Amino acid sequence: MNRKFLYLVILIIIAVLASYVSESFLTRRGAFITITVPTTSTTVYLLSNPMQNATLRIALSTDISTIDIHYATGVADFEVLGNVYESLFRITYNGSKLAYIPWLVKEFKQLNDTAWLFVLRNGIMFQNGERLTAYDVKASLERSMRLSGIGKQLLTDAKGRPVISDIVIINDTAFIIMLREPFTPLIEHLAHLSTAIMPRDIALKYWNGPINSTQDVIGTGPFMLESYEKGSRAVLKRFDGYWGRKPAIQNLVYLILPDANARISAILSGSVDIATGVSPDMVNTLRAQGIEVYRVTGVRLVLVAINCLRIPDVRVRQALNYAINRSAIVKELMDGYAQVAMGIASPVFPGAAVLEPYNYNVSKARELIEEAGFAGKKLTLLVSTRSPKDVQLAQVVQQYLKAVGVDVEIVQMEHTAFLKRVFIDHDFDLAIYGPSPSSLYYALTYWRTNASLNGPQYSNPEVDMLLDRIAREVNESKRLELYRDVQEVIWRDAPAMWLYFEDVVVAARPSVKGLQILPFQKLVLDSVYIG
Amino acid sequence: MWLHILKKLFYVLLVVLTTTAVLYSVARLFPGDPITVLYGETAPSPDIRKLLEARLWLDKPIYAQLLLYWKRLFTGDWGVSIFSGEPVLTLILRRYINSLALALATTITTTALCVLLVYLSTVKGYDKIFTQLATVSTSMPAVLWGIVLMLVLALLKMPIPFGSIVMPLATLTIAGVGIFYTILKNLIEKAFSEPFIEMYRAVGMSRARLFIRALHYAMPVYVTAVLYRLGLIVAGAIATETLFSYPGMGKLLVDAFSSRDYPVLLGWSAMISSTLALLNIFGDLLHMYIDPRIREEK
DSSP, rough: OOOHHHHHHHHHHHHHHHEEEHHHHOOOOSSSSSOOOOOOOOOOOOOSOOOOOOOEEEEESSSSSSGGGOOOOOOOHHHHHTTOOOOSEEEEEESSEEEEESSSSEEEEEETTTEEEEEEEEOOOOOOSOOHHHHHHHHHHHHHHHHHHHHHHHBBBBSSBBSEEEEEEEETTEEEEEEESOTTTTTHHSSSGGOOOOHHHHHHTTSOOOOOOOGGGOSSSSEEEEEEETTTTEEEEEEEEEESSOOOOEEEEEOOOOOOOOHHHHHHHHHHHHHOOGGGHHHHHHHHHTOOOEOOSSEEEEEEEEEEOOOOOHHHHHHHHTTOOOOHHHHHHHTTTTTEEESSSOTTTTOOOOOOOOOOHHHHHHHHHTTTTOOEEEEEEEEETHHHHHHHHHHHHHHHHTTTTOEEEEEEEEHHHHIIIIIIOOOOOOEEEOOOOHHHHHHHHTTTOOOTTTTOOOOOOOHHHHHHHHHHHHOOOHHHHHHHHHHHHHHHHEEEEEEEEEOEEEEOOOTTEEEEEETEEEEEEOOOEEE | HHHHHHHHHHHHHHHHHHHHHHHHHHHHHSOOOOHHHHHTOOOOOOHHHHHHHHTTTTTOHHHHHHHHHHHHHHOOOOOBOEEEEEBBHHHHHHHHHHHHHHHHHHHHHHHHHHHHHHIIIIOOHHHHHHHHHHHHHSOOOOOHHHHHHHHHHHHOOOOTTSSSSHHHHHHHHHHHHHHHHHHHHHHHHHHHHHHHHHHHHTTOOHHHHHHHHHHHHHHHHHHHHHHHHHHHHHHHHHHHHHHOOSSSSSHHHHHHHTTHHHHHHHHHHHHHHHHHHHHHHHHHHHHHHHOHHHHHHH
């Protein structure tokens, strides 16, 4: 009896000691230099890129859902396929604002209100050895407008008609895009990867459905897709015929590790060089172990959509906005790794307006709710289980709304079921999600009447009219004014509780140099090398 | 004898048909479809949606689709995965072989470890410490052991081989040793209390040789338990596979279900249900072979 008891006690002491020791290992300071990383992405310009046979391993948190760039919707899709495909223009980030620069296009000129001339660069090769021509561009853009959900969003007008009426080919490298009506965001939208260029034969072969063979994943980008094991990894290889500066990395391996612990362990142990989807509370642990952490203001606006057909009274919607303490949420829930929303589009977009904030004002919220006769109502709050932070946010929102007299019941749903319920059936009172637009105009088209991304079914003819005018307004300062007006209207109408812009947090081992990050959670691997 | 086997095979067929029917119905009835997954928050225009529905076997009602599928199943045309375009048969075979390898390897290592531990415990007498270790092993689910293993490796700064069989193998072995040690030990002790063991003792056989005899006696029951777990690992080591990114059947189910990849789901259920049913029969036959007494009855 004594012996057994002794063994048990020793075992328990060992277990406790082990947990203490391991914890102190993980948060040990002093032995490592804490590296302070600037809060904007570091842009490193290298004059010469050392060519290496290095392999770069990156851990992703979600799997890619398709190998067809025109069907890409998730962050992982664009991350992986964005190395294989390129668009006519490219989105870059200079640390505070986004810029849209010509990429496959050498020069472009607006001929008149509805016609734009583009000239492609010479000598761009596809990964199958074919040369890029204007015919490939025409086929790709037409396919994107036909099949791609995002492509259609980007290139259709308010009445659902394609903005582009025709693409006229002049010769192998020059073409004219004819528009139905003037469309000022054209250049920005041609920078989105959903309008990426693929060879004409492949576009025609898959004219009616998604690409389903890895052999046909051919783009103009610096890497080729070598293999893809669904749910496990994607392996890319450097394309030596790339037209631009060849990357220093020879092999890119994307490992899909949905478990957050797995990603952290992987980067700590050196199994991967870069880890995306890092939760803010792990940042200090990682820094203490010598891992560099990069953060960038993101474009993802986390919001609580308010079904405008079920809650038509704008006073109630505004009240819900006054009931939330955003800075507390950013500080406590996100550990400061987010920006309180001061507008409906991330500050990285040129033209994003900073609007009058909805300060945390419980009494005003209560007042508005009483006025509208909404006190004591019960609402359901839908949240997808795909993002654990969103689920935590739901509970926080529930507490805040309870304090102003609105009872909220949280319903967690599997992601695809959530998408159907919110965006197809529109069967919800409140729903938490976070759109990630690629341009200011695109961010605003979410709020158009009957837009497919308009979950809350918000409808305001003034907004629709302003968006049409913006698309046609050639004068830049006038356009910026209109942008500000439309943002003010949507902000005040509050079809959602505007919460915060999530920061993009990426961890990288100190041997990884030259890494840049776009606010869309996209890694820019142009200048990366292992040093 | 052959009638007996034929009856058992018919039972397998019934199981396969029922399982595929149930899984497919559940997947179809669950809100969301592959087109929603393809398009995310955006939505295709109605004519594109119709086009895709026809291609993806979504235009007919569930029972019609199911009958069509059953016909295809037995002619070997299992369709292609909606997302990667790979033929379902090759995809599932590849994942299945991975899972089978994992299950077999785990069974071998667990059994080897158990036999060793039971030998040390009954013949040499290191009983108490092993019993306590066995309790620790069973007290945590496999996925927790996986995380512990991963953290240990991270602390030791050793690279973690994601995607290889080593990690899930180690995890499942550690998680499974406890319960099989207990089962085997009880079986061996029961065997040792049988009269024939006493007879061998009296004749002067060494304890080690005795142990092997007792093992033979204990095998049938042990094998049944192990086969059951083998089947479970093939289909259900989902959390462990996800943790270490091991491309097996468990992860395939999760991915296929969340992306509503119906052809893959159907193929998965056909494969797994037939496997488990066949394993059951194999267990019966093995039992019959190892244990002469049952053979006599038949």
